[in-house]
Amino acid sequence: MIRTLTIEDAALRRGGRLLFEGVSLTLQAGQACALTGPNGSGKTSLLRAVAGLVRLEGGAIGFGDVDPHDARGGGLHFVTHADGLKPARTAAEELAFWSRWCGGSEATAQAAAEALELVPLLRLEVRRLSAGQRRRLTMARLLAAPRGLWLLDEPLSPLDARWRETFGSLMRRHLAEGGLILAAVHDPLPIPTLSLELPA
Amino acid sequence: MIRTLTIEDAALRRGGRLLFEGVSLTLQAGQACALTGPNGSGKTSLLRAVAGLVRLEGGAIGFGDVDPHDARGGGLHFVTHADGLKPARTAAEELAFWSRWCGGSEATAQAAAEALELVPLLRLEVRRLSAGQRRRLTMARLLAAPRGLWLLDEPLSPLDARWRETFGSLMRRHLAEGGLILAAVHDPLPIPTLSLELPA
Amino acid sequence: MNRLVALLARETALAWGRGGGPMVAVAFYAGVATFLPLAIGPEPTRLAAIAPGAAWVALALASLLSLERLFERDYEDGALDQLVLSPAPLELTCLIKCLGQWMANGAPLALAAPVAAIGLGADPASAPLTLACALLGGLAFAFLGGIGAALSLGARRGGLLTAVIVLPLFVPPIIFGGGALDAFAAGLPWTGGFALLGAYALATVAVGPIAMAAACRNALS
Amino acid sequence: MNRLVALLARETALAWGRGGGPMVAVAFYAGVATFLPLAIGPEPTRLAAIAPGAAWVALALASLLSLERLFERDYEDGALDQLVLSPAPLELTCLIKCLGQWMANGAPLALAAPVAAIGLGADPASAPLTLACALLGGLAFAFLGGIGAALSLGARRGGLLTAVIVLPLFVPPIIFGGGALDAFAAGLPWTGGFALLGAYALATVAVGPIAMAAACRNALS
Amino acid sequence: MSWAPAFLSNPERFMAFSRWAAPLFGLIAVGLGVWGLWLGFNVPDDYQQGQTVRIMFIHVPAAWICMFIYVCLAVASFLSLIFRHALADAAAQAAAPLGAAFTFLALVTGALWGRPMWGAYWVWDARLTSVLVLFLIYLAYIALRASLDDETKASRAAAILALVGAINLPIIKYSVEWWNTLHQGASVFRADGPTLAPVFLWPLLIMGVAYLAAFGSLWLVRIRGEVWKRRAEAAAMRTARG
Numbered sequence A, B: 001m002i003r004t005l006t007i008e009d010a011a012l013r014r015g016g017r018l019l020f021e022g023v024s025l026t027l028q029a030g031q032a033c034a035l036t037g038p039n040g041s042g043k044t045s046l047l048r049a050v051a052g053l054v055r056l057e058g059g060a061i062g063f064g065d066v067d068p069h070d071a072r073g074g075g076l077h078f079v080t081h082a083d084g085l086k087p088a089r090t091a092a093e094e095l096a097f098w099s100r101w102c103g104g105s106e107a108t109a110q111a112a113a114e115a116l117e118l119v120p121l122l123r124l125e126v127r128r129l130s131a132g133q134r135r136r137l138t139m140a141r142l143l144a145a146p147r148g149l150w151l152l153d154e155p156l157s158p159l160d161a162r163w164r165e166t167f168g169s170l171m172r173r174h175l176a177e178g179g180l181i182l183a184a185v186h187d188p189l190p191i192p193t194l195s196l197e198l199p200a
Numbered sequence C, D: 001m002n003r004l005v006a007l008l009a010r011e012t013a014l015a016w017g018r019g020g021g022p023m024v025a026v027a028f029y030a031g032v033a034t035f036l037p038l039a040i041g042p043e044p045t046r047l048a049a050i051a052p053g054a055a056w057v058a059l060a061l062a063s064l065l066s067l068e069r070l071f072e073r074d075y076e077d078g079a080l081d082q083l084v085l086s087p088a089p090l091e092l093t094c095l096i097k098c099l100g101q102w103m104a105n106g107a108p109l110a111l112a113a114p115v116a117a118i119g120l121g122a123d124p125a126s127a128p129l130t131l132a133c134a135l136l137g138g139l140a141f142a143f144l145g146g147i148g149a150a151l152s153l154g155a156r157r158g159g160l161l162t163a164v165i166v167l168p169l170f171v172p173p174i175i176f177g178g179g180a181l182d183a184f185a186a187g188l189p190w191t192g193g194f195a196l197l198g199a200y201a202l203a204t205v206a207v208g209p210i211a212m213a214a215a216c217r218n219a220l221s
Numbered sequence E: 001m002s003w004a005p006a007f008l009s010n011p012e013r014f015m016a017f018s019r020w021a022a023p024l025f026g027l028i029a030v031g032l033g034v035w036g037l038w039l040g041f042n043v044p045d046d047y048q049q050g051q052t053v054r055i056m057f058i059h060v061p062a063a064w065i066c067m068f069i070y071v072c073l074a075v076a077s078f079l080s081l082i083f084r085h086a087l088a089d090a091a092a093q094a095a096a097p098l099g100a101a102f103t104f105l106a107l108v109t110g111a112l113w114g115r116p117m118w119g120a121y122w123v124w125d126a127r128l129t130s131v132l133v134l135f136l137i138y139l140a141y142i143a144l145r146a147s148l149d150d151e152t153k154a155s156r157a158a159a160i161l162a163l164v165g166a167i168n169l170p171i172i173k174y175s176v177e178w179w180n181t182l183h184q185g186a187s188v189f190r191a192d193g194p195t196l197a198p199v200f201l202w203p204l205l206i207m208g209v210a211y212l213a214a215f216g217s218l219w220l221v222r223i224r225g226e227v228w229k230r231r232a233e234a235a236a237m238r239t240a241r242g
């Protein structure tokens, strides 16, 4: 399991423009970091770089003693707007698939659905879910398959006050169990965090 | 132009479940209303009902002396998560099309792009835009084609602090010009609003 | 008016990207024209006899397979909501969508059809009729396909359903067009079948948008 | 292993919903078998001669037109990101995706091919060979189509690119399979063409996933 | 809908009417059917068709009725689409499988007849193909209804399809005139009167009425079943919401 995340002097270029350079961060087990910055500053891109989906222009990303290849292949969760859920499939089908894909079992998927109060929604097609319900469905795989590092992209925005609260306590539990969180946000998270601000 | 919105004793059913009933609201020119409520309470569905995209189970929606058919055919703007932008087309193409579709001209589209600082992004494909940039592109049609009533679904969530501010002032200007705003939100808007809360 | 022109341009561009356009048409018929002799053996008489018919069937099948998603994407990404919220009547919008599809897919395929038929050995004199049939037939296929696509919005097994709905409706134009081509080849009067094809195409263009608009409204509500 | 089985099930279900499945195959071939006689005239000898070849070409076209979007949807909605972030090597994931596509589209089409051919008047004795060719050919088409679909990710005019990349690669299996069927019908030795078809199909299954995975990684980064 | 018969627009009265009408139509169907078949099997052999002419008395009325049912389906669909009338929708839903069944009968008897007459069970001519298309449209109607979860959406989508599919009816009817097909032209319902010999005409007409009554009876029964099912569902929904 990932116990450390280090970003050293990272620089990222997109479409010819240098988004940022010299960004560094060290995150230890039990720590969360709020990644802030104006629109287009590269928050999502940095998360994607940590997930290995885009390549840094300079600098390095390390996961302590975990091999980067293993870290990205099953050591972290990446939750973004583009949730990959198919509108025409039912919530139950999507939850079952993604939790199995992430290494969870039927039982953990069921437990996640219960924790996120998705059970009455499972028979609905994804397209019928409200924005907050859909986000909860995306989040269910965080619980269904435990992984060390959570990369979250604006995780709380479509949730109502109660669910922000609940999700805050889920994040606290994850940290207490030695997890790490790196979350791109515009509003502060309901947990204590380090902070990393990208320049405009 | 729409100068009044009245919702009388509205009830809405989705998939056999009664989401709400007895919801009423009167909105006059220059007023905004924040529509709140927990996830799944029917905020988006109510906005869709006002836009005429779904049918109420009971009650009525009126637009003052504007015929509902005209009001929905060109009297209001409806901005939601599902923005209808095609990832593979460029921002310029999408902006040009949607502003023409809403009745704007090339000049107004250009002005909107400038007001929302989209000009340097126009040559990018929509899929490359950051979440906030994409939301700004969606919003551009609010400015490109002036319409009386704005129906906004969580308009500010992906925007950064500066753009929330800017968008607040755009909303204030719209209200000052006699416009109406009905916005489903989880966080308060940066403008004075009436408020309508849907029960869980 | 302005907005409908814009819509036509957009739909054509999208359909083009979605797998249409002149190059695809050429590639498709080049495929048919190469594959068919390869697959059934190159005896010229055999080929010439079936050439116009084969080109004609290929057109129907190509239309079927590309039309399926005419409304689905717009339905799922919210564009359909925006298209509905407009002074333009939804019927007209649907008409333009199908027309765009036809311009990006049907028309290039139609232009390539006589070439493919002649390449397979059909009588060059039949080229104008093949082209005219393909143009009209493509129009009918586009509008019928649009109806199927709109009706199966939000359904389970949407693709299958579209095929099941659309295939029977494709049969009459196939019969009319095939009959006209066959009659022409045999030196018989062919105007009857051709006129019926034209009438059918016009009927679908007239009725199709109404059905599509009703189906779209129904799916959204 | 577990996750790959889950992926296979999902891909099959999606391809099925996207316009695949046994019913669509039946509908598609019913279309071919109905349209062809209507379009080229119902003389039995003419039909019987082209029946296996027509079924075979129809298979290639159906694969071509349904494969285009194999990766596009997952790419645009973010599912591909999630598929990459997994202990399963991306090559295997791509292989499973193509296999799912083949199971939902290719295999049912292959099963229906001999029926359609016989319905058009082909010699029933050719049914096993038609089926075997269609199964192997479908596999080759699915993996070739997958390569095209992955390569055209993120490119403007994706559909066009797929067709242009993939069509030439479709030619060899068409030749091999058509040759085998033709030789069989003529009572000549057909094993040569069939063996080549099998070898080609295996080669695409072996090489295809590597190319697809590289193309997907490239599109994402 | 003032012009529509009151019993059609009022479920209560429809139920009262159909309670006695359905069995009555059933009796008529059986009675006329037996009579018509008896007459039909005692006609002299046709000079051309011989024995096989007797298939006519099953085939031809089936072919008529399957088109008639489609007209009923289309009218009911129109009423349910425009007036959102639940009973019309139930009627449309009830008619489709019956139409498919009668079309199937026409196809099978026609194919059996075709073997001795034309030397093949099936040829791809316009008349035969357009009847096959009718069959497929019935199936498409049933499939579309079944694959949309939302009841009202399903019924409206299916109604639109039924109306679009009506384009096939004139094609079936005139296919024999527009193409020189193997199938013979109309000889009963002609502008200048029937050209069929009375020995054949009478049993044919009797069988036609028998088929009509059979359809009427089955249709009413199925609509009643549909009404009951919907009432039960509505009741279940009410109790579920408490």
Ligand code: HEM
Binding pocket: E056, E059, E060, E063, E064, E106, E107, E108, E109, E110, E111, E113, E114, E115, E117, E118, E127, E128, E131, E132, E172, E173, E183, E184, E185, E186, E187, E188, E189
């Ligand atoms: C599957 C094959 C067949 C189909 C689908 C079919 C279909 C039909 C249809 C739809 C009609 C009604 C025509 C109308 O009302 O205008 C009809 C009538 C008739 N069919 Fe067939 N038919 C088939 C085979 C045959 C065969 C093999 C024969 C015998 C030669 C035959 C003889 C007739 C006759 C005599 C009529 C009555 C025409 C009239 O008096 O109006 N049919 N058939």
Ligand SMILES: Nc1ncnc2c1ncn2[C@@H]1O[C@H](COP(=O)(O)OP(=O)(O)OP(=O)(O)O)[C@@H](O)[C@H]1O
Binding pocket: A014, A015, A016, A019, A037, A038, A039, A040, A041, A042, A043, A044, A045, A046, A184, B121, B124, B128, B129, B130, B131, B132, B133, B158, B160
């Ligand atoms: N392929 C590309 N070509 C050109 N520019 C690109 C490309 N991909 C991304 N960009 C640009 O990179 C920038 C960073 O985008 P990113 O999504 O990382 O921002 P963000 O910080 O997440 O913003 P937001 O708060 O709006 O979500 C944006 O300005 C975007 O337009």
Ligand SMILES: Nc1ncnc2c1ncn2[C@@H]1O[C@H](COP(=O)(O)OP(=O)(O)OP(=O)(O)O)[C@@H](O)[C@H]1O
Binding pocket: A121, A124, A128, A129, A130, A131, A132, A133, A158, A160, B014, B015, B016, B019, B037, B038, B039, B040, B041, B042, B043, B044, B045, B046, B184
């Ligand atoms: N066709 C349908 N069948 C069943 N349930 C449906 C259907 N459409 C919507 N719903 C349900 O209706 C409810 C209202 O959804 P809506 O999107 O209006 O909520 P919302 O208030 O906007 O929530 P959020 O804050 O999460 O955006 C949800 O519980 C959703 O699951």
Ligand SMILES: [Mg+2]
Binding pocket: A043, A044, A045, A153, A184, B130, B131, B132
């Ligand atoms: Mg972002």
Ligand SMILES: [Mg+2]
Binding pocket: A130, A131, A132, B043, B044, B045, B153, B184
């Ligand atoms: Mg909402």
